[in-house]
Amino acid sequence: MKHIVIVGNGIAGITAARHIRKLSDYKITVISSESKYFFSRTALMYIYMGQMKYEHTKPYENWFWEKNRIELKYDKVESINIERKNLQLTKELLEYDQLILATGSNYNTLPNINPDIKGVQGLYHLQDLEKLEENTKNIKKAVVVGGGLIGVELAEMLISRNIEVTFLIREDAFWGNVLPIEEANIVTQHLAKMGVKVLINTELKEVHSSVNQRVVSILTSKDEKKDCEFVGLTIGVSPNIDLVKNTSIESQKGILVNEYLKTSEPDIYAIGDCVEHRNPPSGRKAIEQIWYSGKLMGETVAKSICGSLTKYEPDIFYNSAKFFEIEYQVYGKIAQILVANERTFYWGNAENNQCIRINYDAESNSVIGIHALGIRLRQATCEKWIRDKNTIQHVLVHFEDANFNPEFSKPFINAMLEKYNLEYPEKPILIKKNKSITNFISKIFN
Amino acid sequence: MNSNYIFQSSATNRGWLGMMIGSLLIIFYVLLYWFPASIQGLISLTDPISLIIKGKVADQWFFYGFIYTIAILGMGIRMIRKYRHNNYQKIRTISVMFFQTCFAFLIPELLARLNLPYQDFKNIFPLDYAFFFDYNIEKKIAAGTIGYFMLAWGVFLFVIGVPVMTYFFGKRWYCSWVCGCGGLAETVGDPFRQLSDKSLKAWKIERYSIYGILSFSLIMTVGVFYTFFTKESKLFGIIDTNFIRYIYGFLIGSVFAGVVGTGFYPLMGNRVWCRFGCPLAAYLGIVQRYKSRYRISVNAGQCISCGNCSTFCEMGIDVRAYAQKGQDIVRASCVGCGICAEVCPRGVLNLENISTK
Numbered sequence: 001m002k003h004i005v006i007v008g009n010g011i012a013g014i015t016a017a018r019h020i021r022k023l024s025d026y027k028i029t030v031i032s033s034e035s036k037y038f039f040s041r042t043a044l045m046y047i048y049m050g051q052m053k054y055e056h057t058k059p060y061e062n063w064f065w066e067k068n069r070i071e072l073k074y075d076k077v078e079s080i081n082i083e084r085k086n087l088q089l090t091k092e093l094l095e096y097d098q099l100i101l102a103t104g105s106n107y108n109t110l111p112n113i114n115p116d117i118k119g120v121q122g123l124y125h126l127q128d129l130e131k132l133e134e135n136t137k138n139i140k141k142a143v144v145v146g147g148g149l150i151g152v153e154l155a156e157m158l159i160s161r162n163i164e165v166t167f168l169i170r171e172d173a174f175w176g177n178v179l180p181i182e183e184a185n186i187v188t189q190h191l192a193k194m195g196v197k198v199l200i201n202t203e204l205k206e207v208h209s210s211v212n213q214r215v216v217s218i219l220t221s222k223d224e225k226k227d228c229e230f231v232g233l234t235i236g237v238s239p240n241i242d243l244v245k246n247t248s249i250e251s252q253k254g255i256l257v258n259e260y261l262k263t264s265e266p267d268i269y270a271i272g273d274c275v276e277h278r279n280p281p282s283g284r285k286a287i288e289q290i291w292y293s294g295k296l297m298g299e300t301v302a303k304s305i306c307g308s309l310t311k312y313e314p315d316i317f318y319n320s321a322k323f324f325e326i327e328y329q330v331y332g333k334i335a336q337i338l339v340a341n342e343r344t345f346y347w348g349n350a351e352n353n354q355c356i357r358i359n360y361d362a363e364s365n366s367v368i369g370i371h372a373l374g375i376r377l378r379q380a381t382c383e384k385w386i387r388d389k390n391t392i393q394h395v396l397v398h399f400e401d402a403n404f405n406p407e408f409s410k411p412f413i414n415a416m417l418e419k420y421n422l423e424y425p426e427k428p429i430l431i432k433k434n435k436s437i438t439n440f441i442s443k444i445f446n
Numbered sequence: 447m448n449s450n451y452i453f454q455s456s457a458t459n460r461g462w463l464g465m466m467i468g469s470l471l472i473i474f475y476v477l478l479y480w481f482p483a484s485i486q487g488l489i490s491l492t493d494p495i496s497l498i499i500k501g502k503v504a505d506q507w508f509f510y511g512f513i514y515t516i517a518i519l520g521m522g523i524r525m526i527r528k529y530r531h532n533n534y535q536k537i538r539t540i541s542v543m544f545f546q547t548c549f550a551f552l553i554p555e556l557l558a559r560l561n562l563p564y565q566d567f568k569n570i571f572p573l574d575y576a577f578f579f580d581y582n583i584e585k586k587i588a589a590g591t592i593g594y595f596m597l598a599w600g601v602f603l604f605v606i607g608v609p610v611m612t613y614f615f616g617k618r619w620y621c622s623w624v625c626g627c628g629g630l631a632e633t634v635g636d637p638f639r640q641l642s643d644k645s646l647k648a649w650k651i652e653r654y655s656i657y658g659i660l661s662f663s664l665i666m667t668v669g670v671f672y673t674f675f676t677k678e679s680k681l682f683g684i685i686d687t688n689f690i691r692y693i694y695g696f697l698i699g700s701v702f703a704g705v706v707g708t709g710f711y712p713l714m715g716n717r718v719w720c721r722f723g724c725p726l727a728a729y730l731g732i733v734q735r736y737k738s739r740y741r742i743s744v745n746a747g748q749c750i751s752c753g754n755c756s757t758f759c760e761m762g763i764d765v766r767a768y769a770q771k772g773q774d775i776v777r778a779s780c781v782g783c784g785i786c787a788e789v790c791p792r793g794v795l796n797l798e799n800i801s802t803k
Contacts, residue, residue, distance in 0.1 A: 011751070043752040050451035056757045059766055061645060160450050291750045320748045322791040325531075329748070329793060376793035379745040404745065404796050406787055408533035 003027040004305060005087060005096035007077050007243065011291055012272025013102030014038045015298025016305075017070050023306035028069065029094065031087070033076035035126050037062060042291060044129045045153045049160045080247055082265050098305055101244070101255060101263070101270040102298070105237035105289055107150075113207050113233075119215035120207055122233040123154055132157075139163055139229040143218050145204045147174045151234035152187075152323050155196050158232070166197045166226055168204055174323070176200075178336055182346055183355060186373055187323045190353055194324045199224075207231055237289055239274040252276055254287050259311045261301045269304070271297035281314055283333060290319060316383050326353045331382035332369035334359050342368060345392060345423070347416040349374075356416055358392055365391040375412060376404040396420055396429050448528070449640070449758070449789070457712065458637050464712035472709035479700050482506035500555045508555065514630065515551045519543055521633035528636070534784050534797070538622055542629035550626045563589050565596045568624050570603045572663040573726035575699055579691070580674050608726075609733050615799055616740025617730035618782025625726075627707065627719055631760065632783060635716020639760035639785065642715030648762055652722055652779065659698055660728035666694045698723065717760040721779060731778030739799040740782065746772025748792040755786035755795060769794050 004020055006013045009032035017028050043057040065072050078088040086095045107122025109115055119135050121128060136142065142158050144151050147169030155165045171177055173184035174191060191198050203221040210216045217227045239254030250256045250264035254276030261269050272294035280286045296314055303310040320329045334357060338344055341362045348355035354374035360367045366389035370382050381402040385395050395402075399413050414431050421428040456463035477485050482505075489509040496504035496512075504512075522543040529535035549568040558564060563585040571577040577600050586593030611619045621628045642648075669687035673679050681687055707719030720727050734740060746769070755765035761779045765786045768775045775795075787795040 040751040040753055042750040043754070046752065046754065050454040051449050052753060052757050053453050056753045059751045059753065059770060292747050318747055320792040327791070327793050376745075376796070378743075378796075379747055404743075404793060406532060406534045406784060407797060408537055410533070 001025065001027050002097045003029065003095065004098050004100065005094060006030045006100040006102060007087070008032060008102035008104055008272065008274075009035070009038050009072070010041060010102060010104050010272060010294065012104075012294035012298045013100065015295045016100050016102065016271060016302050017298075018068070019299050019302030020305055021068050021070060023302060026306075027071075029071045029073060029096075031073045031075055031077055031089070031094075033074070036072055036074040037065075039126065041124070041126075044123065044126070045157050048129060048132065048157045077243060080243060080249075080268075082248060082268070085267070097267065099268045100301060100305075101249075101268065101274060102272045102294075103240040103243055103255075103274040105273040106240045107233060108236045108238055109233055110145075110204060110235065113204070113231075114209075116213060117207055117209045117215050118213050119229055120231040120233065122237075123150055124237055136161065136163060136230055141226075141228045142166070142230040142232060143168065143204075143226055143228045144232040144234060146233065146235035147171060147176065148234060148236060149175070149321050150237075151232070152191070152321075154232045154234055155191065156194075156324050158230075159195055163230070164197070165195070166199060166228070167191065168202045168220060169198060169200050170203050172200055174198070176336075180334065180336055180338075180344075180346075180357065180371075182348060183328075183357065183371060183373055186348065186350065186353055186355060187326060187328075189350075190324060190326055204231070237273070239276060239287060241274060259313075260304055260309060261297055261312055262304075269301050271301050277312075281312065283317055284314060292318075316386050318379065318383070326374050327372075327376065329372045329375075329377055330369065331377070331379065332359075332367070332386040334369040334371050345396075345420060347419045349412065349415065352410070354412060356412075358395060360392040364389065365393065367392055367395050370395075370402075376406075378402045378404040393427065393429060452637070452640060458640070460641065460713060464638075468709055468712040471711070472705055475700075475705040475709060478506055478510055479704060496555075499552065500559050502559075511551045511555070514626070515546050518546045518626075518629050518633045521636070522629075525633050525636055529788065532784075532788055535788065538784070539633065541623045542625075542632055545624045546626055546629045563593055563596060565600075566626075567596075567599060569626070570608065570620070570726055571600060572660065572667065572729070573625075573627075573724055574600070575663055575666070575694060575725070578667055578670055578674075580670070583674070608730060609737075612730050612733040612740075613738050614740075616738050616780070616782050616797075617727065617734045618740065618780075618797075620730055621720060621727060621781035622783045627703065627724065628781065630708065631711075631716040631720060635711050635760070638711045638716045640715070640757050641711075641713065642717060642721070642760055642762035644756050644759070644762050644764045646764075652762070655722045656724070656728045656731075659702075659723050660725040662694060662698065663725040666690050715760055715762070717762075717781070720781065721761050727779075727781075734780070735776060735778040738776075739801060740776075741798060741800060742768075742775035742780065742786065743796045743798050743800070744769050744772055744774055745792075745794045745796075746770075749794045750792055752791065754789040754791065758785050758789050760785070765795070 004026050006017055009030050013030055017030050020026060020028055037058050039057040040059055043052055046052040047054055075089045080087055086093050105124060107124045121131055121135060123132060141164045143166045144155050145168045155167055158165045173188040176184050188198055204218060205221050206219040207215055208217045215231055217225055218231060219225055241251045241255055244251050244255055248265060249268060255263055255270040255274050256278050257263055257270050257275050258278055261271055263270050273289045277286045297312055300310050300312045316332055318331045342359050343362050345358045352374060356375060357371035358367055359369045367385050396417060417429050417431050453459045457467060489504050489506055492504040492509045492512050496502060496508045522539050525539045526536050545568050550566050554564050554566050576582055586597050622632055669681050669690050672681055673687040679686055679688055702723045703719050710718045749769040751766055751770045753766050755769060759765050760783060761781055763777050763780060765775060782797055784797050787797060
């Protein structure tokens with residue numbers, strides 16, 4: 001019986017294992033040095049904040065693996081022998097017929113910062129969380145470097161423990177290299193309201209430590225000194241390619257794969273965060289570290305291994321995040337700065353931290369991307385609009401179909417349409433005054 | 447929503463404080479049900495209120511109804527504050543506060559004052575397991591028109607009200623908007639919701655237990671009817687219907703619904719009775735599972751399997767298992783409290799009544 005070995009038990013590796021089991025009877029082994037059982041990395045912040053315990057982050061109960069004949073090895077892979085098709089673990093040699101590398105990422109560090117200073121760290125692995133517990137015990141002041149998704153989560157975690165947080169952001173506003181300025185401003189202001197001290201256009205220059213190698217202060221790129229007992233490095237993550245570095249498996253920033261997720265060596269595939277696509281799917285980056293991409297790559301590689309060679313073809317781009325209280329969703333493409341042949345319609349309600357942005361083609365009016373802050377949208381509907389190249393007018397008229405807010409939520413669509421009609425009086429959209437009981441009750445409560 | 451450090455708090459993470467709260471609740475129920483004389487001092491404290499409402503001094507049931515209502519009102523206000531940004535939570539909490547105060551507490555006490563039969567108009571058979579007991583039927587018949595109305599209303603709710611309302615709105619219309627047990631669970635019990643068991647094993651036990659009790663309640667009622675119409679106390683000449691009735695009242699009505707149902711909040715979460723015991727929840731659940739517009743819709747791709755939804759599901763549903771598969775959640779046990787959708791950080795879940803294709 002064919003033996004499939006998967007290195008890494010994150011979402012990509014585990015999805016691959018589950019789908020190979022669905023499609024075949026092969027022997028499956030999953031190896032991880034991080035944890036015996038699959039847990040959801042995205043929930044680490046909730047453990048720190050005491051909203052969940054580690055056991056809650058495990059999407060499958062422990063019996064699941066044995067029942068599905070997926071063998072879990074809590075061990076470290078030291079090296080790969082490509083010719084003999086085996087892996088050297090700490091104490092044993094494991095032979096494979098086909099190998100899937102799903103080794104994930106490591107958090108980035110800064111070349112000018114001594115990594116041995118205590119109290120300086122990023123957040124990615126389960127072990128980082130344990131370290132974070134230790135590093136932030138009874139501290140008062142922290143600095144978080146890097147205005148991206150993990151940075152804001154780390155800030156929220158620290159604030160939840162009443163630790164004063166100074167947040168260094170390289171751009172003009174939070175996530176300024178991704179979000180258009182209006183959205184970035186809403187989030188940045190919200191961060192300030194939540195007690196985060198935001199410093200924009202600021203980078204980390206130096207970290208100062210005490211005699212016992214513990215961080216005591218930092219120097220910003222503006223030569224401002226900030227006392228702190230902890231420095232969070234959240235300047236992104238990079239593919240973890242340690243295992244393939246000294247092998248014939250080709251890699252650049254990540255492990256290079258073709259559209260079938262095959263590496264340069266036969267019978268070795270790579271999926272998830274550790275991957276760099278030689279020919280990225282259209283509209284996608286060569287390295288795309290998103291939860292669902294890992295999941296999709298796992299499903300794809302499972303099909304290929306079980307007999308039907310399948311290309312990795314993600315559909316319309318989407319993503320989501322949460323910045324303290326503000327939820328964020330994106331469907332399709334929203335460029336940070338508007339592209340020449342595109343137009344944008346933006347409606348925002350600063351008071352409720354809400355906004356909707358719809359980008360569309362200047363000529364055909366067809367919708368290219370949709371942004372939402374503080375509003376939940378229905379994924380299937382948004383994707384259908386973009387796939388079908390529906391016009392912005394069509395989308396606005398039918399916007400209620402995409403409203404995924406909880407029942408009795410404050411209505412926002414009419415206010416949005418009114419703004420549109422003000423901006424484009426030549427083609428106004430008929431606003432239906434909704435008299436339903438839902439709206440009536442919502443009005444009472446707002 | 448802010449549930450930070452809920453697992454570090456001794457009261458809400460099965461710590462010594464939680465065990466103490468649980469023990470006190472259990473002791474309270476035991477004394478209230480079987481040794482009311484021992485807490486006569488406490489009961490008498492509510493005499494002034496009882497005199498105003500009922501025109502009589504308080505008995506143990508007035509006392510219980512009063513503090514039950516106060517608990518729902520007080521913790522309801524906490525609930526509304528905690529979820530102040532979510533209208534669904536606010537409206538539903540006001541709803542349970544209203545039904546408890548008016549329907550479960552004031553109206554029955556006023557009926558008593560007017561010498562009419564006791565009736566909680568929102569309580570439904572078989573949760574209201576004594577509805578068809580001979581003495582209740584006789585009292586209502588004796589009361590004339592209003593008594594007949596009470597009987598008709600109770601039968602109407604069971605036969606028409608439950609299936610029709612559940613078809614349109616799911617069982618939530620009752621369990622998390624109207625019901626008194628649900629009202630207590632959603633207000634006083636909210637800090638304990640994360641303690642429900644999400645394992646597959648618990649789900650298996652749940653199904654045996656809740657449908658077992660539904661069957662028990664129906665068999666018991668058949669026995670009651672048999673005796674009522676034939677005046678024969680032994681069913682098939684062997685089983686004493688009065689004895690079954692007594693056993694049901696003691697084991698299910700008192701021990702399970704009261705002592706365990708509330709006393710176990712800090713141990714097994716706030717819906718122990720609703721999940722494992724309530725025969726009405728079982729009936730509502732069957733309708734919800736097979737013939738209802740209600741479901742929790744899923745934005746499948748956005749799910750990051752974080753597990754907040756499952757953790758905070760008071761009914762112990764592994765919501766994440768459905769969400770990460772992209773499957774809408776249609777489960778008999780879901781009471782539609784909406785907290786899974788509330789705690790989801792990615793806007794994946796939404797409670798909806800969808801018109802069927």
